[in-house]
Amino acid sequence: MIEAPPLLTVKASMKRPTEAQTASFQGVPTGFVVDALYGGGALSQNIGPLGDGRDVHCVAAGPALTADCGAADVLAVFAALKFIQPGDIVVSSFANHSGCAAGGDGLVGMMKNCGAAGFVTDGPMRDYSGMVRVGLPVWCTGITPASPHMSGPGSVGYPIQIGAQEVETGDMIVADQDGVVVVPFERLDEVISNLESIRVSEQTQDARVAAGMRMPEWVEELLESDRVVVRD
Template identity: 30%
Template sequence: MANIGFRILPMKRKVERSVVEQYRNVVTPHISDNLNRVYAIGSNLRPYHKEGRLLGTALTVRTRPGDNLLVHKAIDMAEPGDVIVVDAGGDTTNSIVGEIMMQIARKKGITGFVIDGAIRDLGAFERDNFPVYAKGVTHRGPYKDGPGEVNVPIVVDGMLVHPGDLIVGDEDGLAVVPYEFAEEVLHKVKAQEIREKEILDSIENGTIDRSWVDETLKQRGCELNDLAKQV
């Protein structure tokens, strides 16, 4: 019988490394736009590292708030390219990770932490480029008793994350690309990059067409009294 709430499961699937690498320079706004802006981890989680992007596949952890026993196990299980993504209930009373865990994770090839909870040893993270996103900071350490689960679907600041999903983080925040959509979204993002470059070029050379603004307002029934056009 399954011990639901206190169990460790295998990783059944993850986005292929070759696909992950093609997201290396993709910004989170483009990912969000092509997922209808609903696949973002909430803005309560912010970067605490010095600089650099987060990119990898999710190794998920659900833990009792303030307890990191299962996070330690996840680090031991992780493969290079994994991101440790932790649902700690958004509680910031106790920290979930600190400098020592960061160094262990780095040595294993883990690409970052996403913690819906708190971290400690802030100075160490701020001096380092190892990506960490968290809800807050506290000096209080964690307990190591459990329960918790590894490699199960979790919710991180309002966003459902499955094991093996693609996680991308930059200065704008965190985006989640579901496993089954990773290649499709990549194609859409590349097309958007081309479109946006064309727009930026048109701004520079003065040919940008802004007629869509008034057209949209008219479609929405807005009364237009544009004084600039009456002069």
């Protein structure tokens, strides 16, 4: 006979980036971070800014605080409120469930009061106008009026699966209008080191396009090489 699991399991110790590491990701576009991860890290494209970012400025970067809720349940994410540190981004796995909301304006309002910088979930949200008034950046899969349960079981602080990525508490979340990227805790310094060269490369490219560039040199060189055949 299988015993019932505890309603909540909370990780006793949670990793956290340094203030300097967190500062290195502020204002960095998600595309730069993906490039610094050699093409990895992006959550699936169905997780996007609340209302496509029309009414809330959805840009944030900060350490992940994870909550594993399971489908149609929000007990764990409410429990996570107790463990938010200023600047955290709460990341809640809702098992990609779309039948009811993974949170609403009351939840995100309390997150903001606790100092959270944002909220990411793989479920829809409710109370759109209320969330706009709160103003906390939110990334989700859509909007629904349907209510969730609050019965557990769930966990706080443990690794979760969300948007085809694994996220652990202490990983860096970088999110903007394009979506959400997770940087594993163990790769923070590597990615920070890569970001400067990527930033310079992107700025150079943008300046050249603004100045009228019509085609990268490498494309023109390829088209003129023996690696390309022109046929009728």
